[in-house]
Amino acid sequence: MTLMDELLAELGEPGLEQIAGMLGTDLATARWVIQAAGGIIVAGLARGAEHPEGAEALRYALDEHMDTDPFNSDVASLTRDGQHILAHVLGGQGVEYVAEGLARLADVDVGGLMKVLPLLAPMIMSLFAGRAGMDTRTMTADLRRERAAGPAGLEELIGGILNGLFGDPVAPAAGREGAGDR
Secondary structure, X not given: OOHHHHHHHHHHHHHHHHHHHHHOOOHXXXXXXXXXXXXHHHHHHHHHOOOHHHHXXXXXXXXXXXXXXXXXXXXXXXXXXXXXXXXXXXXXXXXXXXXXXXXXXXXXOHHHHHHHHHHHHHHHHHHHHOOOOOOHHHHXXXXXXXXXXXXXXXXXXXXXXXXXXXXXXXXXXXXXXXXXXX
């Protein structure tokens, strides 16, 4: 099961309905936005883990999310944690850039996306942290697998958004070398 499958399962129909309400859209579009946003977050994590120091920092951050339950946390603390995660994963203006891009593609409110993205980030971190016993090598390989396992058609979209954000092309997930391979 992929992280996005786990995320959608944990959210369930009630969580999906809440996110659809925040975005002002239907359930199918909300599901697509969650998968696309989650794919961007995972790709950002994978990008950061390409270098040994980034992989170590991510491993440490995952340890901090090991015993958290963001699915039953208060929105304020979840949002603060999510903003912190997104600042590391996407950089200073990255959240706005991603929200604007996804809002345009999904025809949803950018303000709603600016609220949803920080909620999704700690959920993804917690689910990923729950994969017990990962050293940096395993973690990096798992992130690459997650990127490759994204829904059809989203890899190009995610690569395009990350290319626009970071100014460098994002290689296909399967062919990318990571810190864990050294």
